[in-house]
Amino acid sequence: MDLGPGRRGGAGPQAEGKRSLILFGHPLSSYCQKVLIALHELGADFIFRHIDLSAEEDRRLMARLTPMGKMPALRDEAAGVTLAETSIIIEWLDRHHSGPAPLLPRDPDAALPARQWDRFFDIHVMNSAQPMVDARLFMAEGAVDVVAPFARSQLDRAYVAADCQLAGRDWIAGDFGMADCAAVPALFYAGILHPFDTHPNLSAYFERLLARPSVIRVLDEAKPWLHWFPFADRIPARFR
Ligand SMILES: N[C@@H](CCC(=O)N[C@@H](CS)C(=O)NCC(=O)O)C(=O)O
Structure with a gap:
């Protein structure tokens, strides 16, 4: 599968080890949380590449990885595939990195x-x-x-x-x-x-x-950044 020029082969930092899956995102991002929950449900072994969209370098990286430069993106090194759009990413994970229970019915x-x-x-x-x-x-x-x-x-x-x-x-x-x-x-x-x-x-x-x-894990990992949410003052105490 090829998602277009520049989106294949450019996202695999060798220094990040031998694990095949790399999720590019931020713990506060709702759509990244959706995929992180799926990854944990599947018990997948993955690298989380923390993206800071206020940094030019990371904005350029995401623009190479996804059509709109949005988070998250998934790189599957072993398969040579880079994917955008959370539902597509989860379908890929469920199909190729299946866990104890499927996230979508097989039929x-x-x-x-x-x-x-x-x-x-x-x-x-x-x-x-x-x-x-x-x-x-x-x-x-x-x-x-x-x-x-x-x-x-x-x-x-x-x-x-x-x-x-x-x-x-x-x-x-x-x-x-x-x-x-x-x-x-x-x-x-x-x-x-x-x-x-x-x-x-x-x-x-x-x-x-x-x-x-x-x-629990994903919401816990978002806590250090919750104060960035523009309505942080309205977040119920139990989530802070
Ligand atoms: N439909 C996309 C939505 C992705 C999305 O909106 N990501 C937000 C973060 S939650 C983003 O990257 N926003 C930055 C921007 O719009 O530049 C998906 O499911 O992956």
């Missing part, structure tokens, strides 16, 4: 609900919350107040849909899998901006996610 049709709910958390939860963060980080004073009402209305729709789906289920689509990996950072960050505690099934699901060792 392509049976995998569709998991893929659908993975998209749901990225698009309808994470991407609905993101404009509030972007407004605080990149836009003029007062922009948060402009974007927040629509963002909250989108999140309300998503919370109702997830709460309904979770009635009688432990995980969002069958066994724990890729969509649940996506749910963790989406609900973590969206929940800070627009809490979902009035939705009982969704709240109970989030608590189940928080109890998983992979999730």
Whole structure:
């Protein structure tokens, strides 16, 4: 598989040892957290290459690794493959570095609900919350107040849909899998901006996610950077 010029063969720092997998990302990044949870669930042996997007060198590196220069990227040295987009990365990991339990059903049709709910958390939860963060980080004073009402209305729709789906289920689509990996950072960050505690099934699901060792570890490793989150003052004490 080749993702285009410059994205193959350039990302394997020899000094980082013989392990095949290198994840390029940052512990605070929601999308990096999604893949980190998957890596831990699979029990994969990997190198985490800490990326600082405020550094020109790292920005250039990510621009070589992914089409939009966004985090994360996965390099699989043994396979000679570099991948962008978290869902694609997790599908690759699940297929080629499988763990104790699959993150997607092996049957392509049976995998569709998991893929659908993975998209749901990225698009309808994470991407609905993101404009509030972007407004605080990149836009003029007062922009948060402009974007927040629509963002909250989108999140309300998503919370109702997830709460309904979770009635009688432990995980969002069958066994724990890729969509649940996506749910963790989406609900973590969206929940800070627009809490979902009035939705009982969704709240109970989030608590189940928080109890998983992979999730405990990933959220713990984000703690040193949580003060960078533009709404850090709203982060519940139990996560700090
Ligand atoms: N759809 C992408 C989203 C990746 C993404 O938005 N990454 C953020 C970090 S959470 C990023 O790199 N932001 C920096 C930028 O936009 O320049 C995925 O699933 O990998």
